[in-house]
Each structure stands twice: as structure tokens, then as C-alpha cells.
Amino acid sequence: MSEDSRYEAVRSRDARFDGAFFFAVSTTGIYCRPSCPATTPRRRNVSFFPTAAAAQGSGYRACRRCRPDAVPGSAEWNARADVVGRAVRLIGDGVVDREGVAGLASRLGYSARQLQRQLTAELGAGPTALARAQRAHTARVLLQTTGLPIAEIAFAAGFASVRQFNDTVKEIYALTPSGLRAVRPGTRSGPTSPSGTPGVLPLRLAFRGPYAARQVFDHLQARALGGIEEVTGAPGRRTYRRTLRLPHGTGIVEVDEAVGDGWLDCRLHLAELRDLTTATQRVRRLFDLDADPYAVGERLGADPVLAPLVARSPGLRSPGTVDPVELAVRAVLARRTGTGAGRDLGERLVAGYGEPLPRPVGSLTHLFPRAAELARAPLAGLAPSPSRAAALRSLAAALAARDVVLDAGTDRDRAERALRALPGIGPWTAGYVRMRALGDPDVLLGAPPPGTTPALWSPWRSYATHYLHAADPAGTPARHSPQEERIDA
Template structure:
């Protein structure tokens, strides 16, 4: 079952069983009440003849349905299909979630995916049941509802933080989607003037191996850009309208099939960056993954079965900035994780932009690619060949020849990366795994992969063949193999 081809019988069985694993994958609209719900809604299951199914909340809203007040259907993790799908609809959904339509309009979105606005509108309507404006509107409404119910921001601040062009548009949309005014959604709590700090809960599917993700990030934290401690991780953010920081409270959540939450506290220069900040942090957390589906496939493999059973819900660590992770991948070629971190910290101290609101150890953004592209490779603290590769990569990123975000075409991006002198398959695939969110990347020549297979009693030369059974979740198999080397996910001599 895919977002574009929902099987009514399968959907109805999921609704009848109130299976939480399907929350966010499709929406149930009840014709007799005019309401749409998440599949796990605790209300009485409607008769099959009275329901229809939609791949997105926007499609249900476009069909004239309003959100259920009991199950809050848009307060779910996003569909994992958008990370699996590398097609135009999946790429467009990821860009819409990042706020591209709010910032650049439909024309800007269409240019990013390589289609005319009219053709993109037809394609998204056919695939997702709604066009780009409706999809963006649904995202704004969901962001606004979260801010209304979980923060003390004033409504005017919420309207612009969620991406609305005016307070009137904000009020009308909230009333139409939720059949409640913003005041009624908030209840008796009054709003307070913003200090630029927004705290909210980000939904993740369970099981969620949050502590392993935290260990991975903490081991690689670049001083000035990132800090971490027991149960938390924080970093600086470069966002469309300014800088910011985010602190995440990350823990394990073991009960499968439920929705858990990661608390995120943002300190932003401009509240209009709220939606973009949330989406980028969700990528970092791999929040939209369906861990049950992943573990079913990997757990059926004799080699990985005990590994997966030992750590269900293991996530692929994402990133908030594709350019940053690409630079760090090159810095980590053929050196230890600690050495790569030291080089990154030195470049940050010398070339990183200070954030407007430093917070403890969070003082700078990672150096931007335009600055790095202007450097002389001879002056970089690394072998000359790697310095030349780094400068060439940054030049390609700065000039737009390579784009590293969730809207990029994966195959085309990989070929563009491999065309840069000094960028080989390991670097290109590692970037795809962490920056593009590709769930099906495997690194057979990686030292960590080889060491893990040896420890599991397998010949490393057979790695590529073994991994065929792990499709389409080879990225998760890769992280499981890395984790077998140590509890903290220390892997090899390259920057994982």
C-alpha cells in the first residue's frame, strides 16, 4: 500500500484494529459526520460504506472534511513513504514541509523539482489528492495548532511563525480545518509576548532507540556548533530568516506501535523560521521512520536477527544541513572521528558565523560553503588532495551545481558528487545516507562494515551480496552493523 494507491480493504482493517503504525500514512474521512481521523482514532469505528481514505490531511481538507477534535489526526509523525519515495511527489512533500512554498511560492517549488508549476500541480493532485498550495496550507495549520496548544505565544506571533501571510488568513484557516477558533483551541490560557523561545513536542514512531542516536551525535559533536549531555543534544541552526539554536530531550521509547515525543526547545532570531526548524530537526531525529516495518525486514535475516532484536527501533542519524554533513564527510576521510572533529572545530572557530543568541557552548554556525570555497587548499589543515576535494565540493555546492536537501533527486545527486575530483563512492553514499535521508544506502567497502561482518563471522567480501536481502532498508542495516562495534556507535577510521 502506497500513498498514491490506498487499498480500501487494507485501510479499513487498519482502522478497525486501531493500528497506530498507520497514523500519518493515510487519513479516514467519514461522510456522515464530515470529519477526518487518524487510523487509530478511539471513536467508534464507522461503517465501511460511510468512509473514504485520503493519502494526506490536505486531501481530506480539500474534500471538505475537518479534523477530528478527539484524535487530532495531523498531530502524527509524517508518512515514512516520503522518505522512501524518491519520486517527484515525495521530493515535493519534503520541500513543502521545509516551508519552500511559504518562502518561494509554487513557482519556487516547481523550479526545485524541475517541473512547470501547472504540471507539478496536476501531478501532486493526482498522486496526493491536493495541490501544492493545499498541502502547504495543511502544514501551516498543523504547525499553528501545535504552537497554540503547547506554547504561550500570542496569536499574531503564531500566525507568522506557522507561515501565514496575515492574521486573517490564520484565523480563517484554523476555523475551517478544526471548526474552532484559535482562542477555543487554546482554552483559557492567554498568550504572552515572545522571547524568541519556542518549546514543543515532536512526534516519533516507536520503538525509538533515542539513546543510540544521541550517542552517535554526541561522539561527533563539533565544539561551538554542537553540545550534548545525559539525555540531551543541542546545536546551532542556520535558517532562512536568521540563526537559532535547538535543544532536544532524547530518550528511548520501547513500546512498539505507539507515538512518543521528543521535546525540542528552539531559540530563534525570527519566529518565521519555526516550521523550517521543526522539519530539519525531524530529519535529524529520523522521526518519520516506520521502525516496525524496518525491523520486520531486517529481523527476518539470519545474520541481523539477533542484532535487530537487541536494539529495535534503531534510527539513521540525519542532519539539519546537507552542506555541513558533506563537508564533514570529506574532513573525515581516512582519519579518526576525533581528528575529524578537531579539524571541524578549528574551521568553525576561524570561519564560522557567530549566532545572534549564543547559548553556553553554542556560539557559531558551521562555516558556509561559499566561505570554504574561497580558501586555498594549501592552507587547510589536511593533505593537499583532500583539501582540493573539499574546496571543489564547496564550490559545486555554493554555485548550485549540487543541491543537498530532501528535495534533491538521489541518483542525479550521487552522480554529480562522484564527478567532483576526490569524492568517491563512500563519501557520496554517506552523504546520501545522512543528508538526503535515503533509506537504502549501504557502504560495503567501509572499514566499520567490514569489521562488523568479521565480528559476526562473515566474509567482508560478500557484503554487497548480503545486503541485497536488506532492501529497501539497507541504511538501517548499516547503522545496526556500526552499532555492533561498540555501544556508542564508534565505527571506523572514517567520519561516520
């Protein structure tokens, strides 16, 4: 987009571009999302930034009316496979807070200086500034949804000191932490947690455009593993719950099917508040909340075969996962057995090798087994055949040794090659893992219908896969090796 086209999006308050760019007004010192309802500023007073961190780095503070820090992420970061896209995904997962810039650079295979240069050149902010902006957003959520002491919030959000926390909040929001807490929006307020306990964190998970919640919840309900997942309630009012294994502790997430005005209601139960950012980002990936349904609809709707499917289900998503290791193991279990049988095997695996929760919550009793545990497990009676058990054990060993890496910022091509080098994993299973565990929006599973041109669907072929599967759940199996059978997308 040119700056003039960006300004036209601001003039029309076009929510399609929320998160794709931000604009700042020199006369007020404030930056906003494109759909901000405030009076449109004059063109000569407006500057544009690719990220909120870049706007903050130029001295602008966040608008209290449109809350630009709460917008969906740009779908570009899911589509891009270069180092910048990979870095943004890892920063979102909290890697800089846990491992520092050096740890981020090491994961990407770059020096810290090279990484700083690339991110600054393209995003207007380096990894430290991007992580700082994310910490500020986490702090605002905690201030406005809990009654925790401010000092606890500072460290839970990832700040090194209370002073750093105070200075950052004042700079970004032009308020002290106490002042920011006092102006919590009424629509976001909820039950506050007692001082000193994590409690329940009510969140609104923003998305752009239409959201086909029914199909996403159908997808998750059909595959829910007892012990770690459950879906309760009637269609249209369902709630999805599951356990989370997080860097500092455990968690449980609840997400409601009922769609608000651009958000899904979510509640997080965390053993460690420091995991809030990571947990939120992983839930966003599971529900594919950073997708761009406008771009998907425009590209796929141009195909005469897909056009009626797109019109019938606008906003169809490509669900991801909160745990790439779990997803890969479940894909191997479901190979040649189908979704139902794969789910039964998964539940037996959870019961036999899962880690019990400190305190069960209803039917949620376990965390999914760790890869290292499965690599040394006998798996007797838990796999339908010796060859399946061997494939599962081989995958678990490769994941535990990090010979196969499925982190948020991993190189997708390299990960797929490593998966396909393992016994029992063919192109379909590797593609399925790439689509869901690595969030690749451009994976086509299955043979395309006659008369279509899949190359023209790129970079949204994962969504085409889901549209085709929704239209014909039985489907046509992919062209695959004789040793491998399809897994329902």
C-alpha cells in the same frame, strides 16, 4: 493496502499506520489518524485519504482528540526518489511558503501545472493545499504553546493575512484561533512566551513504533562539534543542543533523550518565528522521526545474520542532518582520518570561519561556516594536507555555485554523480552524504557479511549499515578506491 485492510487497521487502532493514511467519517465531518481512540465508525461512513490535506480539501475538519495533524510523516516520502516524494520533502522544508508553487516547480524541473497534476492525482491535494495544511499545524502549535498575539502567529505560520489565517483555522479545526488556544491540551501546555518575543517553543516530536534513543544520542555525542553542538547529562537523561542556520534567522534546538509515549521532547529558540516549520522538519530529519521501524524490522529481520541485531535494538534509526552542506564538509574532513580527527578538524573550521551567534548560549557560540566562505578561505593549518584542503575548497565552491545541490528534494542520483566528479570524493564519501544529508534509507556502506543477500534488504539498507556498525564498530572497511578511507556511519 486495500480499503478493507485500512478499515481493519482503524478497527484495531493500529498506530503503525499513523501518517500513512487518514480516515474521515461522513456522519461527523471529522478526519482522524488510524489509532484514534474514539469509537470505531461504521464502514459505510468511512472514507480514506492519503494526506491530511486531501481530507481537509474534501471538507473534513481535524479530530481534536487524536490530532491527526501531529502524526509522524509517512516513511514513503523518504524512500521515494520520484518527483512526488521530492516535492513532499521540499514542501515540508517550507519551500512553498518562501518561494511559492513556481519556486517549488522550478527546483524540481517541472512546470507548475505538471506538478499540480501529479500531486493531486496521487495525494489528493496540490502543493498549495499541502502547504496550507502544514501552515495550519504550525499555527496550532504556536497558539497552544505561546502567548503571542494572534496576528503575529498568523504571519509567523506563513499566512498572507489574518483573515486567511482565521478562515483556515475555522475550517480545519472548527474553532476560532482564540477558541483553539483556549482548549490547549494539558499534556502539551508549557511556559508561554511573553507577547512580542519568540521565547522558547516546547514541542513534542512524534514518531512511530520503538525508538532506539540511546544509540541515536551515542551517535550524535561521538560526533558533536564544539561551538555548534553539545550533549549534556548522563546516559538516559541526555540533552542534545545545537545551533541552526534557518531561512529567516538563527535558532537553537534542544532535544531530550528520555522517550515519551511516542514522542521526543524538544525546545526551539528562534530568532524568527517564521522558521518554526523549517526548523521542526530539519530536526525531524536529524533524528529520523518519520522512519517506519515495523517495515525495517520485517525486512531486515528476515535475514538470519541481521535478525538477532534487529531483535537486540528494535527501532534503530539512521540519523540525518539539519544542514546538508555542513554534513558534506564534515564528511570530507573525516575521510581517511576517522571520526575523532574529523571532529577536531571540524571544530577548528568552526572557530576559524564559523559565523558567531548574536548572543552565545553556553558553549554554543557559532553557526557552521557557509559554503561560499569556505570556498574562498585559505584554510591554512585547518586541513591535514594540501590535497584535503583542495578537496574541501572544491566541494565548497561546487556547493556555493549549486553545481552540487543537497536540498531536501534534490535528485539523489544526480547529487551523488556530481559529488563523485569532485576531486577527493569517492564512492564511500558520496554514499555517506547520500545517506545522511539526503536522507536516503537505502544506502549500504561497507562490505556485507558473508552469507547475506544485501539486495533483499532494500529499501532499508541504510538501517542495515547502522545495525552492522553497532554490532562491530571496528567493522570491515568498504571496498573503495585507494584514495579513500571509510567514515564511521
